[in-house]
Amino acid sequence: MYNTTYHRASSADDAAKLAGSASEAKFVAGGQTLIPAMKTRLAAPENLIDLRHAGMSGISLDGDMLTIGATTTHAEVAGSDTVRKACPGLASLASHIGDPHVRHMGTIGGSISNNDPAADYPSAMLALGATIVTNQREIAADDFFTGLFETALEDGELVTAIKVPACAASGYAKFPNPASRYAMTGVFVARGSNGVRVAVTGAGSDGVFRWTEAEQALSSSFSADAVSGLKADASGLMSDIHASADYRANLVAVMTARAVRAIA
Amino acid sequence: MSEVTMTVNGRKVSGQCEDRTLLVHFLRDNLGLTGTHVGCDTSQCGACVVHVDGKAVKSCTMLAAQASGSDVVTIEGLAAEGDLTPVQAAFKEHHGLQCGFCTPGMIMAATDMINRYGAGNLDEKTVRAELEGNICRCTGYHNIVKAILAASDDMAKGAAAA
Known part of the structure; x- marks a missing residue:
């Protein structure tokens, strides 16, 4: 890890002030991503501003x-x-x-x-x-x-x-990478006052996205069967050493059905 | 450089270290508490688990400066000199180790697990899921799981008798 200068913020305003006066500053809270990234030198902030004592928990x-x-x-x-x-x-x-x-x-x-x-x-x-x-x-x-x-x-x-x-009808299902345990595909389904919303992580080549086809199908019938015939479009999905875009497209459908079942 | 002050195993300690110093290195190099191990150094293996303010954390993924002001317990601080806690005794009794490298982290994780669930409230499935952050390359986990379940039950009996 390259050296850094540690600062402890006492409030959100204090943290913003510290960030404004320090060069190349990064906020650190739990540090479970940032510290490993600093150890591998993928990140090298000159200044670290610790938010854990800034009274923003609860x-x-x-x-x-x-x-x-x-x-x-x-x-x-x-x-x-x-x-x-x-x-x-x-x-x-x-x-x-x-x-x-x-x-x-x-x-x-x-x-x-x-x-x-x-x-x-x-x-x-x-x-x-x-x-x-x-x-x-x-x-x-x-x-x-x-x-x-x-x-x-x-x-x-x-x-x-x-x-x-608040959303009583909410559920999440993920397929963790067998080694890293990060989501290779994770799907969150929520049925609330905004209707049914389905959001997918771990799969999109541009990050998290909503799967509108599944939202429409689940709006007319909220059941795992309603999405069993659907297949996500693989064109916007990631392909890497862990899984191809096609494989992830299948995972999106399977995890959506599991998240719906977790609710029912 | 930072001046770091914390309570470690009940004793107030302070020391100078670089701001980038990891908690595990502060414990091992500044305080000579080498029971806490560095296994993978990439936040995966759990050999470095200690308790910070009563919670099990990976001391390779926290800066010493972040832990300043905290109450830290390491493997050296669990039992009184020459004694074993029920978890340590159960690892010995059930041979929950082979090479022993992961053992300090396993014991700290197991102790935290029993604290959170309450003695006697663990089953095999829960213990295996809770050990997700602790890797053992020797045992295949069977005796580790047995030891944790035995310690949890022993502690429940001890609490009932008391």
Whole structure:
């Protein structure tokens, strides 16, 4: 790892101020992606701004709106009775990220800000119609994920919380890579006030996306059978040493059916 | 350089280290606590698992500076000198190791697992799923799983008797 200078932020404003005055700064929360990337020198920030003490952690439900602080860990989301009741698919998704030790450190804000094309959380944000709250504004999930490792965040802007409308009928199914356990395809299905939304991670060559054909089929009949005849279009999907685009297209359909079954 | 202060195995310690120093290196090199191992150094194998503020984490994937102010427990801090915790005793009794390299991380993960689920509340399927972050290249996991289940049951009996 190249050397870096560590700063501990006491609040979101403090973090933004530190980022504004330091060159080549990166925010670190759980660090479960960034620190491995720094060790392999894929990332070499001159300054690291630690958000774990910035008071941005916690889960609350206000009416139908679930708010999750950006530095809330995967273990906290997975273990929260509030999340389990309001949004069971989200709790289930969090319980299958990485391993128990990674879930004790990794955070929801870090995951969505990094927008790894094989990360789990972006699919939930898109399917649930979440709102991403930053230190400057609120961004709809539909506008937030803009490409591989790319988001709508500007320099010095940081995610402070996520707002998710409660959705009892929500489920997630993933096919983990047998070695890395990252999602080779993960599908989040949500049936709520916005209708049925289906979002796919791990498969798209441009990152997370919505599978509109499945949304239409599930809107007329919400059952695994309704998607059994569908096949995702392989043209926009990744092909790599792990799986071809065709294989992933099949996984998208199979995981969608499993996510629907997890709800029913 | 950072001045890092933390409580390690109940003792307040401080030391100077580079900001990029990983917690595992601070424990091993600055404090001489070499029970915590570096296996893969890529956040996969779990040989470096320690408890930070009561939670099992991979000490190769956390900076010492991030852990400043925290309460850290390593394999050396689990039992009193010359004694074994029920988890350590069960690994010995059920031969939950061969070469022993992964064992400190396995014991720290198992201890955390039993803390979270409660003694006596584990089954084989849960233990195997919970060991996802700890790799053993020798045993095939059978005796490790047996040891964790035995420790969990022993601790439940101990709690009932107390």
